[in-house]
Amino acid sequence: MTVIDRADPPRLVPARMRPRDVMRVGAVGLRTRPLRAFLSALGVAIGIAAMVGVVGISSSSGAELDRTLSALGTNLLTVSSGRTLLGEAAKMPVDAEAMIERIGPVESVSAAGRVDDAKVYRSEEISEAQTGGISTHAARLDLLSTVSATVRSGTWLNGATERYPAVVLGSRAAERLGVGAAAPDAQVVVGDVRFTVVGVLAPVPLATELDDAALVGWPVAETALDFDGHPTTLYTRSDESRLESVRSVLAGTANPQAPNEVDVSRPSDALAAKQATNQAFTGLLLGVGAVALLVGGVGVANTMVISVLERRPEIGLRRSLGATRGQIRTQFLAESLLLSALGGAGGILLGTGVTAGYALYQGWPVVLPAWATIGGLATTLFIGALAGLYPAVRASRLSPTEALATP
Structure with missing residues (x-):
């Protein structure tokens, strides 16, 4: 089978x-x-x-x-007048700027002083109540470089113009006053005095208070606007590696009698x-x-x-x-x-x-x-x-x- x-x-x-x-x-x-x-x-x-x-x-x-921040620098410290224990506006000593210059790591210092009684108007015809929030500040010549500001139009104050009625406007101040650019015929009234606009600043990121300010020379502020010479804001540049140690002594150095009446800030922190x-x-x-x-x-x-x-x-x-x-x-x-x-x-x-x-x-x-x-x-x-x-x-x-x- x-x-x-x-x-x-x-x-x-x-x-x-x-x-x-x-x-x-x-x-x-x-x-x-x-x-x-x-x-x-x-x-x-x-x-x-x-x-x-x-x-x-x-x-x-x-x-x-x-x-x-890299361009402007993060080593800028601002020292400003604070308040007294009674809530009144405090004043820094006239020589506060010189005292801060003695701090070793401090590389540069500049100052601005607010002139409270000097209001800014486009002309004498403007009502006194319409200030536009613009303040007047006496400024040192080295303020521009210390806060890394730039001039958008015209020029900054110099050794000649700081003694005469010449003003540099912040960016927002110029806009509110209707001043587009610096010119010999561009004038504003500061206090009771006519000032010629010699410059207009670009926005200042690290000192925004200057955008709303009219900046005049320190000598003319004392002679023409009854400025008392007391700085209200000090701008300091310091060694980056020792910034915190400088920050800790700024208040006591600026006003040894009342360090609690001084405010110290770092503008770059605001940007952060x-x-x-x-x-x-x-x-x-x-x-x-x-x-x-x-x-x-x-x-x-x-x-x-x-x-x-x-x-x-x-x-x-x-x-x-x-x-x-x-x-x-x-x-x-x-x-x-x-x-x-x-x-x-x-x-x-x-x-x-x-x-x-x-x-x-x-x-x-x-x-x-x-x-x-x-x-x-x-x-x-x-x-x-x-x-x-x-x-x-x-x-x-x-x-x-x-x-x-x-x-």
Whole structure:
């Protein structure tokens, strides 16, 4: 008897999908419904662009602050008159400036003295009540260099003009007085005396009080405006490494009899505080961007659910031809990821463009942290995976007969 050894019949093993195949079948839905895909990707792009733009603009602003502080210096300390125990305005000694100059690490000192009774007006016809918040200050000649200020128009006081009725206006003071530029015929009334505007300052970041001031020479303030010679604000530049030690002795040196009546501050701290406020506002804007991104993710999920409903015959046909549930699931998940990736890439480009445009408009350096772009793309892929997970699972659970029976 001949024995025939029959081998087991071969089993059909589904073909494995290569990455290229996954990309190709995942892009089918995007190619067949381009408008819907574009609108869904646009929702994701807006959210990512908002987040990237906010981070980029905030970083560019911070870089500009660092550049400003580096240019202006962070070693400026301001000594100003405070209040007495009775709440009255205190006065620093006339020789406070000379005493501070004796401190070893102090590199330079300059002074300004407020002339309270000298109000500033555009002309004698202006009502006395309409001062515009402009104050008059006697200024030393080296004040400009000490506070790192610049003259926008005209010139600064010098050895000749400090003895005559010549005035330099701060940026806001000039604006309120309607003085656009320094000129021989540009005059303002300081006290009861007409002063010629010889200069207009640019904004002074480290001494913002000077923006609202009319600055006159120390000698003319004493002779023409009854200035008593007591400085109200001293500006000091010190060795950066010994700044805190200088700060601790400034009050006692400026007014040894009443150091509690002297206030010592560091103007650069005010700029840092302003930056902290901007960062808090940036956090709020990031929250808005996250909400926009969430809305975009919901749009992607909605698109994928509708795509599954519309393509049930296609799913049934693929299942009948041997596609496994895993392959169907991979197809729709890949489509969702592609849709989100397109939106993320567009959002990153848009956010980068907004950051660069705004920074260049403001004259800031363009700074966009790498983590913002990488994180933005990773976030879109995560949103895409979540948005496509349910539709993909739902599509894979359709049986071939059920899917083909769909009209």
